[in-house]
Amino acid sequence: MGAREVGLPDVVPGGSLPSQVTIWEVGARDGLQNESVVVPVSVKLEFLARLASAGLSVLEATSFVHPKWVPQLADAAELLAGLSRAPGVVYPVLVPNERGLDRALEAGVTHIAIFASATETFASRNLNRTLDSQFEMFEPTVARALAAGLDVRGYVSMCFGDPWEGAVDPAQVVRVGERLLEMGCSQLSLGDTIGVATPGQVEALLGGFGDVSRLAVHFHDTYGQALSNTLAALRCGVTTVDSSAGGLGGCPYAESATGNLATEDLVWMLDGLGVETGVDLDRLVETSAWMAEQLGRPSPSRVVRALTK
Numbered sequence: 001m002g003a004r005e006v007g008l009p010d011v012v013p014g015g016s017l018p019s020q021v022t023i024w025e026v027g028a029r030d031g032l033q034n035e036s037v038v039v040p041v042s043v044k045l046e047f048l049a050r051l052a053s054a055g056l057s058v059l060e061a062t063s064f065v066h067p068k069w070v071p072q073l074a075d076a077a078e079l080l081a082g083l084s085r086a087p088g089v090v091y092p093v094l095v096p097n098e099r100g101l102d103r104a105l106e107a108g109v110t111h112i113a114i115f116a117s118a119t120e121t122f123a124s125r126n127l128n129r130t131l132d133s134q135f136e137m138f139e140p141t142v143a144r145a146l147a148a149g150l151d152v153r154g155y156v157s158m159c160f161g162d163p164w165e166g167a168v169d170p171a172q173v174v175r176v177g178e179r180l181l182e183m184g185c186s187q188l189s190l191g192d193t194i195g196v197a198t199p200g201q202v203e204a205l206l207g208g209f210g211d212v213s214r215l216a217v218h219f220h221d222t223y224g225q226a227l228s229n230t231l232a233a234l235r236c237g238v239t240t241v242d243s244s245a246g247g248l249g250g251c252p253y254a255e256s257a258t259g260n261l262a263t264e265d266l267v268w269m270l271d272g273l274g275v276e277t278g279v280d281l282d283r284l285v286e287t288s289a290w291m292a293e294q295l296g297r298p299s300p301s302r303v304v305r306a307l308t309k
Contacts, residue, residue, distance in 0.1 A: 016235045020276040022058060024189070024216060024242045025051055025263060027291075029060040029094060031248030033070050035295065041075050043294050045082055050290065051245060052086035054283035056263075060113070061091040064100035080107040092153060096127075101141050105148060112145055113189075114138050115155040116180060118173045121164040122157055122193075135179055142183045153187045154180035155218070159205060161196035170201075174208045177215075187214050189242055192229065195222025199232035206236040216240035219261045221247065226261035227269055234275075241266060246288030247300040262301035264288060282307075 028048050032039050044062075051059055061083065067074035076093065085091060092111035095101050104112055116138065117123035120131045127134050138154075145152050158165075159173045177188045190205065197219065206212050217233040217240075219226040230241055247262030267279050281303075289308045292299040299305060 017273060017275060018234060018237070018239045020239065021234065021270055022240045023056060023263060023266065023277055023279060024058045024060065024240055025056045025245060026060045026218075026242050026260060027051065027245035027248050027263070029063055029073065030242075030260060031244040031246070033063065033072050034249055035072050038072050038074075039294065041079050041082060043291075044075075044079055045084075047245075047287070047291055047294075048083065048091075049086070050283075050287040052089045054287055055277075055279040056284075057089050057278065059089060059091050061093055063094035063096075064103045065094065065096050066099075077103060077107055080109065092151075094155075095141065095145075097137050098141050098144065101145055104150075109150065111151045111153070113153040113155055114141060114180075114185070115157060116176055117158055118156050118168055118176050119158045119162040119165050122162055125164075126157070131176070135183070138180070139183060142185065146184050152185050153189060153216075154183075154185035155189045155191055156180070157191045157193045159190045159197075160192045160201050161194055163194055170205045170208045173205060177209065181214060185214075187216055187240065189216040189218045189240075191218040191242075192220055192226075195220035195226065197229050198225055199228050202229045202232040203236055206233060206238065212237045216242060218242035221259060221261055227265060230261065230266065231269070245284060246291055246304055248291070259300050262288075262299075262303065264301045264303035264307075268303045 048059055062076040062079050063073045064076050090111050092113050093104055093109050095104050095112045116134055123129050123131045123134050142152050156177050158168055160168055162168055181188055215238055217238055219229045243263040243266045244260035245263045247259040249260040264285055267277055267281050270277050285304050285307045288299050288304045
């Protein structure tokens with residue numbers, strides 16, 4: 001029995017929801033970077049191939065962060081060398097600085113992402129920079145990437161709460177985000193890194209930006225709010241949502257950060273709302289169940305668990 005057959009009939013969405021949503025799949029990068037063991041390249045490549053066959057069109061493949069800091073992704077060059085790129089699928093990679101960009105260019109990457117902090121403490125702990133000086137690192141990286149014809153996405157971490165500083169002022173997030181957009185980022189992903197946001201906070205932050213056409217959202221499900229926060233963002237006009245197959249992931253630099261919003265849970269909700277994603281939920285569930293076997297533990301995704309009983 002297919003996934004759609006066991007659910008409720010679709011609900012026709014109101015005018016406040018988009019007709020289509022792009023899912024930015026981060027499972028192979030953000031999902032695996034927090035694993036306690038290194039996943040073999042062969043498994044990562046099959047994971048990416050299975051995700052592409054399920055209909056996901058954006059697969060964040062890996063990161064060129066120094067292996068000392070994220071050893072789980074030290075095989076980035078090897079992975080990209082062995083990657084069979086599916087037609088119509090883009091494979092962004094995360095780069096921290098110009099050294100990471102050099103490696104990405106050598107690997108023939110066409111889409112990169114940089115990551116910034118919305119708070120002083122996380123900028124210090126994660127980037128070894130102050131909140132303001134972090135941009136000195138990004139500016140040459142973005143300029144060179146754009147000159148080389150690459151698309152650049154910007155991530156902003158700790159947009160709603162910081163484990164050291166507490167609640168984050170939305171105006172501060174807007175200031176950081178707008179600097180990245182002015183720098184040349186084509187899209188800005190707003191991250192609830194420790195999963196403390198609520199829908200009202202999401203609406204307030206998005207309202208602070210005004211124009212949301214270049215914004216995406218990235219929610220963690222620490223307090224079980226990721227789906228409700230996503231729905232709030234969609235009603236504000238956001239049409240790109242980050243998620244991780246099987247709910248894999250977290251942040252190695254923020255111990256309270258639990259798994260990402262599970263792609264299956266997101267697709268189940270969007271299917272029920274009649275919002276198009278292009279994703280085959282059954283294939284996606286099979287993929288995440290397979291990856292859970294590779295990792296030796298059950299998937300945290302509620303939809304994966306419900307459909308694989």
